[in-house]
Each structure stands twice: as structure tokens, then as C-alpha cells.
Amino acid sequence: MPKESLQQKRKRVRKIIARLKKAYPDARLELNFSNPLELLIALILAARTRDELVNAITPGLFRRYRTAADWANEKPAVLHRLLRSINFYRNKTRAIQKATRALMEKFGGQVPNRLEDLLTLPGVGRKTANILLGNAFDQPAIGVDTHVARVSQRLGLTDHTDPDEIEADLTQIVPKKDQVKFVHLFQWHGRRICIPQVPDCPHCPVNDLCPYPKKTKAKM
Numbered sequence: 051m052p053k054e055s056l057q058q059k060r061k062r063v064r065k066i067i068a069r070l071k072k073a074y075p076d077a078r079l080e081l082n083f084s085n086p087l088e089l090l091i092a093l094i095l096a097a098r099t100r101d102e103l104v105n106a107i108t109p110g111l112f113r114r115y116r117t118a119a120d121w122a123n124e125k126p127a128v129l130h131r132l133l134r135s136i137n138f139y140r141n142k143t144r145a146i147q148k149a150t151r152a153l154m155e156k157f158g159g160q161v162p163n164r165l166e167d168l169l170t171l172p173g174v175g176r177k178t179a180n181i182l183l184g185n186a187f188d189q190p191a192i193g194v195d196t197h198v199a200r201v202s203q204r205l206g207l208t209d210h211t212d213p214d215e216i217e218a219d220l221t222q223i224v225p226k227k228d229q230v231k232f233v234h235l236f237q238w239h240g241r242r243i244c245i246p247q248v249p250d251c252p253h254c255p256v257n258d259l260c261p262y263p264k265k266t267k268a269k270m
């Protein structure tokens with residue numbers, strides 16, 4: 051594909067979004083939550099863990115721990131027992147308790163709704179902060195996870211590998227009103243068709259909009 055201008059890339063990304071919306075009408079964040087604190091906890095638990103595993107334990111946890119103080123004041127050994135089906139549960143217990151203590155100390159126990167504030171929480175990086183802003187606070191934000199990064203690279207929407215630089219590239223070309231949906235669509239596409247090892251290009255709804263040089267071919 052010849053070098054595209056920013057305008058051309060914006061036009062192509064709009065087409066990609068429209069196609070993926072049709073292909074994945076149910077695309078959404080796959081973690082279950084009902085308030086910003088629950089989403090923060092779910093995101094910490096979901097690091098390098100399948101969302102289904104997190105969703106399997108969060109209903110009981112969210113009934114038991116309703117405030118930042120509930121989480122911060124719990125004995126770590128109790129949380130270890132409740133979280134043991136999740137990998138790295140000891141580290142994640144520590145991360146949850148550090149983050150919820152910071153919420154109590156700096157934000158009155160509430161999850162803040164500004165990027166700069168979220169980034170002050172221990173263990174909260176730009177990906178988590180942007181996913182929180184987009185999904186718990188309905189603000190335009192692009193949280194770059196492994197799927198968003200890979201699919202964006204293959205589709206030629208970024209040349210970068212660093213998530214912060216990918217986010218900056220995408221923020222320039224994805225319309226604000228579509229940014230949260232864009233992340234959901236790319237996550238779904240990256241889990242179903244544009245998978246890591248061998249993408250299923252013959253069945254890809256954006257095949258003709260994708261310059262990926264190693265595309266898989268349809269079998270004759």
C-alpha cells in the first residue's frame with residue numbers, strides 16, 4: 051500500500067470501524083462490572099488472565115467488598131484464598147490493596163475520572179486508565195492492549211510497537227465518538243480472526259482494507 055496521508059488513514063479507519071461494527075454488533079468490554087471501582091479491580095485481576103476466569107469470581111467478590119476501604123482493610127490471606135483461581139494472585143492482592151489504599155488517601159475512596167489522577171494510582175498504567183475512562187466514565191479514550199496493538203500494526207494504522215506511541219497514533223485518526231467502541235471492536239477482532247499466530251485473513255471483514263504483508267490466503 052502506498053504511503054497514506056493522515057486524511058486517507060482517517061478515511062480508511064472509518065471504513066474499518068463501520069465494517070467491524072457490522073461484523074461484531076455485540077462487541078463490548080468482556081469484563082463484567084457495575085461501577086468504576088469494580089472495573090478497576092477487574093482490570094487488575096485480568097492482567098495476563100482470561101476475562102472469563104475473572105468474570106467467574108467477581109460476582110461473589112463484588113458482593114463481599116463494596117468500597118475501597120473493604121478491599122484495603124481485608125487481610126491479605128483472605129484475599130489470597132478468594133483469588134487463588136487467578137494467576138499471580140499474591141501480586142494481584144498486593145496491587146489491589148495498594149490501589150485501594152491510594153484511593154482512600156487521595157480521592158476519598160472514589161475512583162477519579164481524570165487521566166492524570168488515575169495515573170497516580172499504584173499499578174495503573176495508561177492502558178488501564180484509558181479503559182477505565184472509556185468504559186466507566188464514558189470519555190473518549192483508547193486503551194492499547196495486546197490485541198489493539200497487534201491489529202493496528204497489521205492494518206497499518208501505526209508503525210510503532212510502544213503502546214503509548216500506538217495510542218498517540220490512533221488518537222489522531224480514530225474519531226472521538228468511536229474511540230471506546232474502536233477498542234472493543236479491535237479486541238474482538240483480535241481474539242476471533244486477527245489472532246496472534248496465524249490470522250484468518252480469508253474470513254476477515256476488513257481484508258481489502260488491510261495491507262498486512264503476511265496475510266493468509268484463501269485455500270483453493
Ligand code: SF4
Binds near residue numbers: 256257260262
Ligand atoms: S486481513 Fe488478516 S492481518 Fe489484516 S486485519 Fe484481517 S485478519 Fe488481520
